[in-house]
Amino acid sequence: xxxxxxxxxxxxxxxxxxxxxxxxxxxxxxxxxxxxxxxxxxxxxxxxxxxxxxxxxxxxxxxxxxxxxxxxxxxxxxxxxxxxxxxxxxxxxxxxxxxxxxxxxxxxxxxxxxxxxxxxxxxxxxxxxxxxxxxxxxxxxxxxxxxxxxxxxxxxxxxxxxxxxxxxxxxxxxxxxxxx
Amino acid sequence: xxxxxxxxxxxxxxxxxxxxxxxxxxxxxxxxxxxxxxxxxxxxxxxxxxxxxxxxxxxxxxxxxxxxxxxxxxxxxxxxxxxxxxxxxxxxxxxxxxxxxxxxxxxxxxxxxxxxxxxxxxxxxxxxxxxxxxxxxxxxxxxxxxxxxxxxxxxxxxxxxxxxxxxxxxxxxxxxxxxxxxxxxxxxxxxxxxxxxxxxxxxxxxxxxxxxxxxxxxxxxxxxxxxxxxxxxxxxxxxxxxxxxxxxxxxxxxxxxxxxxxxxxxxxxxxxxxxxxxxxxxxxxxxxxxxxxxxxxxxxxxxxxxxxxxxxxxxxxxxxxxxxxxxxxxxxxxxxxxxxxxxxxxxxxxxxxxxxxxxxxxxxxxxxxxxxxxxxxxxxxxxxxxxxxxxxxxxxxxxxxxxxxxxxxxxxxxxxxxxxxxxxxxxxxxxxxxxxxxxxxxxxxxxxxxxxxxxxxxxxxxxxxxxxxxxxxxxxxxxxxxxxxxxxxxxxxxxxxxxxxxxxxxxxxxxxxx
Numbered sequence: 001x002x003x004x005x006x007x008x009x010x011x012x013x014x015x016x017x018x019x020x021x022x023x024x025x026x027x028x029x030x031x032x033x034x035x036x037x038x039x040x041x042x043x044x045x046x047x048x049x050x051x052x053x054x055x056x057x058x059x060x061x062x063x064x065x066x067x068x069x070x071x072x073x074x075x076x077x078x079x080x081x082x083x084x085x086x087x088x089x090x091x092x093x094x095x096x097x098x099x100x101x102x103x104x105x106x107x108x109x110x111x112x113x114x115x116x117x118x119x120x121x122x123x124x125x126x127x128x129x130x131x132x133x134x135x136x137x138x139x140x141x142x143x144x145x146x147x148x149x150x151x152x153x154x155x156x157x158x159x160x161x162x163x164x165x166x167x168x169x170x171x172x173x174x175x176x177x178x179x180x
Numbered sequence: 181x182x183x184x185x186x187x188x189x190x191x192x193x194x195x196x197x198x199x200x201x202x203x204x205x206x207x208x209x210x211x212x213x214x215x216x217x218x219x220x221x222x223x224x225x226x227x228x229x230x231x232x233x234x235x236x237x238x239x240x241x242x243x244x245x246x247x248x249x250x251x252x253x254x255x256x257x258x259x260x261x262x263x264x265x266x267x268x269x270x271x272x273x274x275x276x277x278x279x280x281x282x283x284x285x286x287x288x289x290x291x292x293x294x295x296x297x298x299x300x301x302x303x304x305x306x307x308x309x310x311x312x313x314x315x316x317x318x319x320x321x322x323x324x325x326x327x328x329x330x331x332x333x334x335x336x337x338x339x340x341x342x343x344x345x346x347x348x349x350x351x352x353x354x355x356x357x358x359x360x361x362x363x364x365x366x367x368x369x370x371x372x373x374x375x376x377x378x379x380x381x382x383x384x385x386x387x388x389x390x391x392x393x394x395x396x397x398x399x400x401x402x403x404x405x406x407x408x409x410x411x412x413x414x415x416x417x418x419x420x421x422x423x424x425x426x427x428x429x430x431x432x433x434x435x436x437x438x439x440x441x442x443x444x445x446x447x448x449x450x451x452x453x454x455x456x457x458x459x460x461x462x463x464x465x466x467x468x469x470x471x472x473x474x475x476x477x478x479x480x481x482x483x484x485x486x487x488x489x490x491x492x493x494x495x496x497x498x499x500x501x502x503x504x505x506x507x508x509x510x511x512x513x514x515x516x517x518x519x520x521x522x523x524x525x526x527x528x529x530x531x532x533x534x535x536x537x538x539x540x541x542x543x544x545x546x547x548x549x550x551x552x553x554x555x556x557x558x559x560x561x562x563x564x565x566x567x568x569x570x571x572x573x574x575x576x577x578x579x580x581x582x583x584x585x586x587x588x589x590x591x592x593x594x595x596x597x598x599x600x601x602x603x604x605x606x607x608x609x610x611x612x613x614x615x616x617x618x619x620x621x622x623x624x625x626x627x628x629x630x631x632x633x634x635x636x637x638x639x640x641x642x643x644x645x646x647x648x649x650x651x652x653x654x655x656x657x658x659x660x661x662x663x664x665x666x667x668x669x670x671x672x673x674x675x676x677x678x679x680x681x682x683x684x685x686x687x688x689x690x691x692x693x694x
Contacts, residue, residue, distance in 0.1 A: 024210070025210035025211075028205070028209060028210040028213050029204075029205035029209065029210060030205075032202075032205040032206070032209055033202055033204070033205055036202045036205075037199070037201070037202045040199050040202065041196050041199050044195075044198060044199050045192060045195075050198060050199060050200060053199070054200075058206050058209065061209065061213075062209065062212045062213050063687075065213040066212075066213045066214075078687075081687055082687050085687045119191075121184070121187055121188065121191050122191055122195055125188075125191075136188070137192075140185060140188045140189055140192065141189075141192040151683075151684055168184060168185075171184055171188075172184060175184065
């Protein structure tokens with residue numbers, strides 16, 4: 001899993017150049033190549049959709065790189081937060097996961113739960129409400145400490161823990177349902 | 181109990197490989213970033229020029245505002261929604277409802293030549309005027325079936341009106357199934373039926389127009405909505421919408437891709453004869469609001485441009501209000517005034533506006549409370565916000581009962597300080613949370629953010645005697661952050677309004693200082 005890494009001096013200079021007012025196309029492109037893969041993986045686990053994940057990360061990158069930052073070291077944190085915000089605020093409205101939920105409920109595609117076949121878990125994760133899903137991905141994929149994950153979601157650590165507990169309970173319920 | 185955490189972690193590890201490797205940066209990513217930076221710079225420049233307006237009249241003539249009406253010369257509106265873009269006669273009504281929004285998300289959206297009295301009624305099971313013409317859309321999110329767009333309207337097999345045409349199509353998007361019907365009563369005019377058919381043929385879809393989408397309508401709320409107006413400035417779409425829900429009552433708002441701004445709690449017969457929001461997004465102003473029925477005409481007088489009459493809009497009756505809305509999209513972010521006239525043509529009042537300075541509902545402009553920096557009325561309680569001894573702000577009822585106050589301050593605040601207090605008015609409707617306090621001398625803007633992520637600007641009062649500025653605003657039902665910026669819109673600090681503790685800079689949709 002990811003650890004929160006300190007930037008090397010070279011990385012800090014590269015980010016500083018790319019977020020500077022005079023950044024070239026190449027510097028911005030390099031920053032995208034450096035930052036996007038991790039952000040796309042995060043967005044993928046949030047959305048369950050590779051294309052959508054790439055769209056969200058491109059938009060988040062434009063937003064974060066287009067603003068004044070307090071320092072290069074904050075870029076990744078801003079990008080992560082913006083990805084999560086775009087996911088929660090935009091997709092909550094669109095409810096695109098509803099059609100997937102309907103597919104999941106279709107008896108024709110249900111399979112018994114097999115702990116070794118964890119695609120069921122991936123699909124079940126994508127049926128959770130957005131903030132519960134984001135809380136689980138931030139805690140168990142990004143491995144963020146409680147406080148940092150709460151900051152990303154803009155809530156207290158107590159609220160974060162509630163989101164995780166409820167999300168995990170819902171996942172268990174869905175996996176049990178699939179077992180039956 | 182299934183212990184899912186190890187399985188989750190293993191699943192995450194294994195499925196990381198699902199993501200395609202990033203081998204090249206996307207086309208235009210650099211230009212998109214630079215455009216966004218330029219737009220922020222433009223806004224900061226406009227704000228700075230507003231501060232120094234007396235010395236830059238020459239510059240003002242170059243950046244002067246321009247009214248971009250939402251109604252075309254042909255008398256049509258073009259509005260872009262989440263689900264489609266459509267052009268239709270400007271005096272028709274466009275309303276919608278979310279159908280079973282939580283379980284089976286879909287909308288019914290109805291364009292009609294008459295006010296139907298309810299939002300987007302089901303036309304075949306509702307008694308409608310004989311001269312009514314409707315273009316009805318039912319849009320769902322289920323599996324895509326049927327032909328793609330474009331399709332033609334054809335006579336319905338089982339018509340429920342004198343004219344009844346249908347078409348269905350699908351798209352490979354989240355709003356995936358579309359059905360349209362033109363239904364007209366026996367007394368409907370040929371020209372109105374033709375207008376509905378023309379509107380159908382104007383349909384475009386967000387990815388085809390290349391314009392992205394506005395977040396409207398929403399389907400995660402049990403909401404009825406009306407599209408009041410829409411258009412574009414510099415290819416950027418905007419929309420003026422109104423909605424009504426059990427939870428939130430009646431609400432009008434302007435939306436752009438850079439953010440939105442809304443006003444709730446608007447009431448016919450209140451002491452406020454105009455609700456006004458000079459919202460700025462993307463460097464352009466969307467001056468909008470609503471007036472009481474006694475106001476027959478509104479004139480906008482922007483500084484640096486000729487006066488004009490904005491688009492006036494009658495609200496559909498299901499919203500339960502006989503206010504009239506208006507909207508005046510303008511390039512730039514001017515200050516100015518609006519003039520209100522009654523039915524005899526007499527000037528009732530002239531109300532100044534400045535970028536982002538919302539004229540708060542229930543504020544009594546005729547009879548301001550002596551010494552108050554703000555006053556209003558929520559849920560039957562009249563309130564006053566006033567300085568107490570110069571260094572403390574007190575919120576109290578009109579009877580003098582204290583509700584809240586800022587703490588004693590002592591010495592001058594640090595330049596980037598933000599000290600604040602909140603007070604929530606609760607009653608029959610969404611909670612209204614007043615946030616007020618003081619900032620250090622560098623604090624030029626204080627923005628309130630709720631869980632919708634949209635900022636609302638506070639009123640900042642800067643004393644002329646060099647004392648620290650005060651600010652106040654209404655954070656609504658679900659406040660999250662108060663964020664302070666300096667005059668160049670650089671972030672200073674954020675306070676979490678739920679804990680009143682320091683917080684990291686929150687992500688804000690659009691320009692925070694607009």
